[in-house]
Amino acid sequence: MEILFSVLTVSLFAATIRSATPLVLAALGGIFSERSGIVNIALEGIMLIGAFFAMMISFYANQYGLPPLVSALTGMVGAMVFGFLISMIHAVVSIRFRADQVVGGVAINILALGLTGFLLQLIFETSGNSPSVPNLAAMPIPILASIPILGGIFFNQSPIVYVALLAVPISSFVLFRTPLGLRLRAVGEHPKAADTVGVNVFRLRYLGVGLSGVLAGLAGSYLSLGQLNIFTENMTNGRGFIALAAVIFGKWNPWGAFGACLLFGFADAIQISLQNAGVNIPSDFLLMLPYILTLVALAGFIGRSRPPAAAGVSYEK
Amino acid sequence: MNEKVPVIEMRDVTKVFPGVIANDHINLAVHEGEVLGLLGENGAGKSVLMSILYGLYQPTEGEIFVRGKPVAITGPKVAIEQGIGMVHQHFMLVPVFTVAENIVLGDEPITNVGTLNTAKAVNEIKALSEKYNLEVDPHAKIEDISVGMGQRVEILKTMYRGAQVLILDEPTAVLTPQEIKGLFEIMHSLTEAGFPVIFISHKLKELMEVCDRVTVIRRGKMIGTIDIEDASPQILASMMVGRDVVLEVEKKPSQPKEVVLEVENIHAVGLNDLPVLNGVSFKVHAGEIVGIAGVAGNGQSELIEVITGLHKANSGDVRLNNETITNHSAKEIIHKGIATIPEDRHHRGLVLDFSIADNGVLGSHDQPPFARWIQRMFDAIRAYADKFIQEFDVRTPNQEAQVKNLSGGNQQKVIIAREIGRKPDLLIAAQPTRGVDVGAIEFIHRRIIEQRDAGKAVLVISNELDEVMGLSDRILVMFHGEIVGEILAKDATEDELGLYMAGAKRNTPSSPKEVSK
Numbered sequence: 001m002e003i004l005f006s007v008l009t010v011s012l013f014a015a016t017i018r019s020a021t022p023l024v025l026a027a028l029g030g031i032f033s034e035r036s037g038i039v040n041i042a043l044e045g046i047m048l049i050g051a052f053f054a055m056m057i058s059f060y061a062n063q064y065g066l067p068p069l070v071s072a073l074t075g076m077v078g079a080m081v082f083g084f085l086i087s088m089i090h091a092v093v094s095i096r097f098r099a100d101q102v103v104g105g106v107a108i109n110i111l112a113l114g115l116t117g118f119l120l121q122l123i124f125e126t127s128g129n130s131p132s133v134p135n136l137a138a139m140p141i142p143i144l145a146s147i148p149i150l151g152g153i154f155f156n157q158s159p160i161v162y163v164a165l166l167a168v169p170i171s172s173f174v175l176f177r178t179p180l181g182l183r184l185r186a187v188g189e190h191p192k193a194a195d196t197v198g199v200n201v202f203r204l205r206y207l208g209v210g211l212s213g214v215l216a217g218l219a220g221s222y223l224s225l226g227q228l229n230i231f232t233e234n235m236t237n238g239r240g241f242i243a244l245a246a247v248i249f250g251k252w253n254p255w256g257a258f259g260a261c262l263l264f265g266f267a268d269a270i271q272i273s274l275q276n277a278g279v280n281i282p283s284d285f286l287l288m289l290p291y292i293l294t295l296v297a298l299a300g301f302i303g304r305s306r307p308p309a310a311a312g313v314s315y316e317k
Numbered sequence: 318m319n320e321k322v323p324v325i326e327m328r329d330v331t332k333v334f335p336g337v338i339a340n341d342h343i344n345l346a347v348h349e350g351e352v353l354g355l356l357g358e359n360g361a362g363k364s365v366l367m368s369i370l371y372g373l374y375q376p377t378e379g380e381i382f383v384r385g386k387p388v389a390i391t392g393p394k395v396a397i398e399q400g401i402g403m404v405h406q407h408f409m410l411v412p413v414f415t416v417a418e419n420i421v422l423g424d425e426p427i428t429n430v431g432t433l434n435t436a437k438a439v440n441e442i443k444a445l446s447e448k449y450n451l452e453v454d455p456h457a458k459i460e461d462i463s464v465g466m467g468q469r470v471e472i473l474k475t476m477y478r479g480a481q482v483l484i485l486d487e488p489t490a491v492l493t494p495q496e497i498k499g500l501f502e503i504m505h506s507l508t509e510a511g512f513p514v515i516f517i518s519h520k521l522k523e524l525m526e527v528c529d530r531v532t533v534i535r536r537g538k539m540i541g542t543i544d545i546e547d548a549s550p551q552i553l554a555s556m557m558v559g560r561d562v563v564l565e566v567e568k569k570p571s572q573p574k575e576v577v578l579e580v581e582n583i584h585a586v587g588l589n590d591l592p593v594l595n596g597v598s599f600k601v602h603a604g605e606i607v608g609i610a611g612v613a614g615n616g617q618s619e620l621i622e623v624i625t626g627l628h629k630a631n632s633g634d635v636r637l638n639n640e641t642i643t644n645h646s647a648k649e650i651i652h653k654g655i656a657t658i659p660e661d662r663h664h665r666g667l668v669l670d671f672s673i674a675d676n677g678v679l680g681s682h683d684q685p686p687f688a689r690w691i692q693r694m695f696d697a698i699r700a701y702a703d704k705f706i707q708e709f710d711v712r713t714p715n716q717e718a719q720v721k722n723l724s725g726g727n728q729q730k731v732i733i734a735r736e737i738g739r740k741p742d743l744l745i746a747a748q749p750t751r752g753v754d755v756g757a758i759e760f761i762h763r764r765i766i767e768q769r770d771a772g773k774a775v776l777v778i779s780n781e782l783d784e785v786m787g788l789s790d791r792i793l794v795m796f797h798g799e800i801v802g803e804i805l806a807k808d809a810t811e812d813e814l815g816l817y818m819a820g821a822k823r824n825t826p827s828s829p830k831e832v833s834k
Contacts, residue, residue: 195393
């Protein structure tokens with residue numbers, strides 16, 4: 001018990017935020033996609049693509065003489081662009097060609113794993129870790145960072161963390177307070193109803209999937225440039241799927257998903273802390289903790305969670 | 318007749334789908350302040366025609382004029398701009414959104430900062446709903462409101478967009494009699510305010526009641542437009558079907574023989590363990606049709622399900638030919654000789670994605686001649702399908718067509734062909750003509766009476782009182798899970814049945830058999 005209290009420190013909660021950040025961004029992406037009616041299990045693959053291109057672009061930008069911070073920011077933006085491009089494959093396949101969205105998503109996940117591994121080998125001639133690149137390390141926000149406890153937890157983080165924290169209220173606002181959000185949700189619930197009042201179903205679905213690409217790409221860039229300064233093969237390691245679980249756990253609501261991500265992030269952080277504190281539990285078991293939590297969450301102790309009615313159903317005029 | 322320029326005119330509109338001419342040079346005009354009926358059987362092309370008017374389909378040929386000017390309606394947006402509003406047969410409402418959100422969707426009022434202005438939306442809706450006397454609760458979620466209110470929301474949706482013409486596609490199909498009355502009042506107040514209304518229906522009584530003129534189409538072809546003063550249900554029916562139709566059911570007196578089905582003191586519970594059947598007992602004899610009348614939800618559905626093995630009876634006995642079948646499996650019961658036309662053909666009657674041929678053998682699919690050991694015998698299945706398509710006049714390009722692409726009447730014919738094809742001792746027909754057009758109704762009724770005349774026992778359950786009274790030899794009325802009355806059909810009046818249905822009167826004879834003889 002004492003050990004448990006000894007690990008409950010500011011650094012534990014800061015680590016929670018760090019672990020939750022990629023999940024939050026990817027989950028928000030998932031929400032936009034599914035709210036528009038397109039199931040996107042490609043989040044995992046899109047994140048991986050984002051992580052890779054963030055690293056690669058940061059590497060080359062630095063090679064061409066850009067200052068480290070600018071290189072890293074270019075990498076971050078590049079990750080969003082490539083995330084968007086990959087998501088458009090999913091969009092075209094599921095919206096234009098009305099293919100099964102789960103199958104399409106699986107294909108992108110496999111593609112991303114193969115492509116990033118291949119490019120790592122081709123460009124950097126290595127098959128494990130990429131070289132180190134300029135990254136987006138912690139950037140304390142003046143004044144706010146000096147607030148006791150909260151400052152240490154929230155305001156001494158990578159800039160991408162700040163983006164993620166801001167993205168939650170913004171997403172909630174867009175979805176529930178704007179006409180755009182109303183229409184986006186309408187095409188995910190009853191596309192024909194939206195179509196008959198002149199709302200362009202296809203355009204909004206492309207938008208939903210595109211946003212998921214941008215956000216999942218950004219989530220990926222946090223893995224390679226926020227938490228580390230390298231890309232390693234398959235570095236997403238299932239986070240895209242945990243983000244999907246957070247979408248469901250959070251009932252397709254940005255704040256709900258944020259809460260779920262914090263829970264998963266906490267499980268991850270405490271697992272590391274407990275290991276470091278030398279708790280006598282096999283580390284393999286502790287590593288399972290976040291995933292067990294995901295299973296428990298999905299098994300329905302969250303109560304009735306209703307997906308958008310038309311999620312996964314292609315729309316045909 | 319009105320000499321003014323029609324508000325909407327469709328001239329020589331033709332729509333060709335691959336292999337089918339859905340609309341063949343149709344002409345239609347609707348003037349200010351009138352209700353124009355559009356009559357045709359299911360699959361005659363009414364919905365296609367209106368979808369063209371609403372921009373959901375593009376015509377192959379022909380022109381549309383709005384107040385005398387030709388317009389190309391390339392999408393719903395253009396139709397809305399032209400003042401055309403459509404209330405679809407299946408509501409176009411998002412169930413998890415509020416009434417207000419559904420009404421403003423696509424044309425949302427916004428605040429200065431660009432957010433959704435819910436307050437303004439609610440106010441506008443309140444104003445509209447007062448103006449046209451369309452009572453709705455703007456804050457209620459669609460999934461919580463009644464079908465009648467859903468329809469008012471749909472009408473308000475069109476009004477909110479400034480509709481000047483209202484198309485109502487089969488609006489009464491889903492309404493209760495009281496809600497239908499309410500809808501007709503709404504239509505009257507709209508036409509008084511100058512709005513023309515196009516009312517699509519195949520219910521002759523309703524057309525006679527509300528329309529000024531009726532345009533009839535049959536199998537995609539224009540038959541004509543008739544003033545309501547010159548029309549009668551009989552005339553409309555023959556225009557629609559193309560021959561004289563018998564609207565009344567004709568049948569000889571029944572010749573009841575031995576008891577086939579005996580239901581004794583059945584008790585059953587439904588959702589949340591609430592009692593749904595409280596001691597139901599009755600008999601059905603060979604060679605008679607017993608009808609069960611009642612307001613929907615008084616245990617009729619559960620009664621059929623208990624008899625057919627789909628719902629557990631807690632006590633009591635169901636016997637077929639003196640053999641107990643209580644709580645036996647559905648499959649066993651089918652093989653013992655009960656065939657059922659289920660009340661919801663999409664839910665229980667058909668596998669919508671399967672072909673006509675496959676649906677035609679469901680339930681016998683593992684029996685010879687349709688199967689041998691583990692192998693399906695496709696030649697036998699195909700030959701059987703061809704036979705019943707011919708015999709039951711199922712209108713389809715071929716037997717491989719998925720049943721979901723058939724009209725309601727043709728889907729129902731597939732089920733009836735299959736069930737009668739089992740050569741049952743007892744035929745249960747639940748809502749046999751729900752959502753089926755006049756021509757097919759007559760056909761289905763004749764088939765059911767044929768079964769009786771062939772010496773089968775028939776049990777009919779219907780929410781349409783006309784149907785129960787027309788088909789049955791003996792009528793039972795259900796109320797709160799009990800049989801509260803039994804009348805010979807020849808002595809029954811609508812008023813008397815109504816009293817039983819409302820629970821205001823009861824007579825439970827000790828021996829049903831004596832009454833039937």
